[in-house]
Amino acid sequence: MDTTDVSQQSGDRDRGGLDLTHRLLVQVPADRAGELWSVGDDDDGGLVVSGAGALTAASAGARGTTRPVLVDRRRYAGKNRPPGTVRFDISWIEGQRDLNTATVLTDSGYVGKGDHAALAAILEQTTRAGDNVCAVLPLHLSWLANPGVKHLIVEVNHHEVPVALVLEYGSDPLGTQYAVTGLKHLLSQARVPVSLLCTDISGLGAMAYGAAWAAVGVTSSLRHLYPASGTGPPFRALRPRHAIVPRLMTLMNAERIAEGWALVQRHDDVDESLWRCDCAECGNRTMDRFATCTDLSLAAHNVNILGDLHQQVTSPASWDQAISDALGWYVWMQNEYHLTWEPPAFMNAWLPKSRR
Ligand SMILES: [Zn+2]
Known part of the structure; x- marks a missing residue:
């Protein structure tokens, strides 16, 4: 083993022990992670590399960095998203452990409106996935309205695992009062750390109200979860900036x-x-x-x-x-x-x- 490997491993160890509390992370697409790697490289920041190529991209970029790096597979996005009852891919979980990410994010499927089985399946699998695993909960927005939010609070408190929400909506999910009210209620009642993935400026509001950490997307598609039914952003020849x-x-x-x-x-x-x-x-x-x-x-x-x-x-x-x-x-x-x-x-x- 040469000295570079030693310093890389030491960097990996440091990164794995980092506490994410109160951190504002930046969420980047895997195919542009190299280009955007330096964004937000300060003491209280961190990076979430996203998409099917995220593990590979994070492995390439993370060596030697001491800030937190997370990996979000986003299997819950797109038209062919599996439901939350899908089994986690153990190699995806293990890949994050090998990389010593600050926490392991589950490669969850999607939790549709009233899909209690999907929610329970993600939380149950997370309890069995070992230490330092955070359940990614890609939720239909009705989970922040009553009675969904009451059930959500009971379930996360029952399973006692940290959760990271991804909120689905055709426009800003936290642009409606019921969703914000539901989120505040969840944050005040949850006895586990609750965080937000794929969010925007509202991530700061969520942290002000008790969210553990928040990851803000660098592109519109990483700032929330578009519904599979095709009510996503209007077609544009150029990516909106x-x-x-x-x-x-x-x-x-x-x-x-x-x-x-x-x-x-x-x-x-x-x-x-x-x-x-x-x-x-x-x-x-x-x-x-x-x-x-x-x-x-x-x-x-x-x-x-x-x-x-x-x-x-x-x-x-x-x-x-x-x-x-x-x-x-x-x-x-x-x-x-x-x-x-x-x-x-x-x-x-x-x-x-x-x-x-
Ligand atoms: Zn400026």
Whole structure:
């Protein structure tokens, strides 16, 4: 064994012992893991490599890194997804142990509406899968409404294994009040760590309300689970690119950001600062650059902004405040630019008008 192998093994050991609590992870597709490997490479971050090629991609990239790396097979996604009653693939579980991932994620099938057998099968298999295994629960959104959420709480507490939710919906799953209310209820009642995979800015809200960790996708398809019935994103010739506008706390299409920037260019007397970003990646450049920058630069910006928010949002009150501030900037935008763009649905779901 040469010295490189020794240091690699030492890195693997360090990585396996890492506590994931309060970490904001970045979820990347396996086929682009090499390109995006450096995103969010800081002390309280980590990476979730996703898809059928995730183990191979994670093996290639993880050697020597000391931050947490997880592997999500996403067998639950796509049109031919198996149900949650499908057996775990032992070699997939063992592959993660060999790689010494920070926790082992189960290669679960999908849990449809009212599919109690699928939910129980995943949790039961997880209890038998050994130490440090987290049950991935890809859920139809009705599991966050009554009576689904009550049953979910009973089941996870009964099986006593950590769980990571993947929420299925045609648009933002945490953009509806019932889902957010159900998630808050689950987080307050669960006696096991509850985390979120494949989420977006709402992952910070979930952590504020007690989620152990959250993984935010770098692409729309990794920010939630589209239904198999084909109500996914509308077809586009080009992959849509979304960047977070920091003050608006909104993942916005790069074309729309460019539209906002172009509008302020036509007037001399308006404050253009909303469309500049001073994160380490952007260096105060204007945000119209997101329409043409590299995917790596776009992802680095998004992760920087999420990292800043993560520092700021440490409690339900600070999450509410962050939403309230963003809504204030929407009002400012309307006054300053005469743009009446709707705030994203998650803001009203987490902070309904009645509580503002
Ligand atoms: Zn930036």
